[in-house]
Amino acid sequence: MWRYRYFLTSKPVKQTITLTVNGCEHAIEVEPRELLVDVLRNHLRLTGTHVGCDTSQCGACVIHANGASLKSCTAFAIQFDGAELTTIEGLGQPDKLHPMQQAFQQHHGLQCGFCTPGMVMSALDLLDRHQQPSRHQISEWLEGNLCRCTGYHNIVNAVAAGAEQAAALDTDKTA
């Protein structure tokens, strides 16, 4: 009872955190309870990161923090004070897509597109570990990403193709 009353009467305590999102630094006032995905979507208006389940199952909210993928619905923004984040908006532009985005388009790796940002961000984390992943590695890796439309087949094709294109780009750069 005491706590209930406390909730009703107390003003939320806000703290200012710094997030570097897609290379841009932001100072943002947040309450501790604010989820990272909500801060991205509501404060920064980066609505490419989706909320499908809000129960850590679907992967529509996957972004990168300090180089590793995570489900941003299962994280408080305040935990990431000082972190470097990359969201789907940080990859490419409509006229100049990232090779992985291009591969999803070319290989019909999406239908409604709701799961796609999370799929792409998760796939890019896989490439950090395996430059040339096998189909088996790709499907195992996408364990935490659900798609209601495609049946996954073309998503796996897209990731395999995206990996090849990314590897080719890397070789071009080093050549």
Place this chain on the structure above:
Amino acid sequence: MYPFEYHKAQSVEDAVAQVTRGDDGKFLAGGMTLIPTMKQRLASPDLLVDIGQLDSLNGIRKDGDTIVVGAMTTHATVERSPLVNAHLPGLAQLAAVIGDPQVRNRGTLGGSVANADPAADYPAAVLGLNASIVTDKRTIPAEAFFIDIFETALEEHEIITEIRFPIVKNSGYKKFPNPASHYPIVGVFIAVTDDETRVAVTGAAGFVFRCEEAEKRLAARFDAAALEDMKLSHEDFNEDIHATADYRAHLIAVMASRLVESMR
């Protein structure tokens, strides 16, 4: 989400001092269990003490014939660690099949063991390898740590700092995952030392346990054939929409045989 107070711990001492300030203060590690539980209102801490950035709790080292893993070490780090892969392949195999890549990037050894979910993977390695759980107050042997479903020997506000895994001759882990959650319906960890074969089972009962029947058979002959016709009593086993108690008992024999096959 209802409001709560947040404190970023500066040290283990600071974390322990701060967490007691709340009515129901809790440590926040990777949040991979705590945040979903808070969303469901199964837990409603008024204070979270974040231990995520404490370097002293993070990392893997070899100390004589022991591999020491810090409580905040993520599943992904354990899975990829050259030290763990070289000395305790079973532990690396286990970490590699927890949840999905994003859960492994955030979830931690300490959080998993403190939470003691009856279907968590790590308890099987902790008990199977006869590890020691080191806290801010004491060292607890694995045999005395897991007490019941979601219940451990940890006192309120006691913090796990590291877990010490003895290096064994051979180790392995295999689970039959729930296809939706990837939590094990049954998971079996086997550790072979100079003088014993330990078989620890998770997912089947309220908490992790050693399967003495399998240990006896494998000590006599480390061969999958030794587990043929093994019938376990399953009175205390979990029964839910995923599997009956009888099926879980059957899965222990199947998983253990496959594991032995892969370890030989």
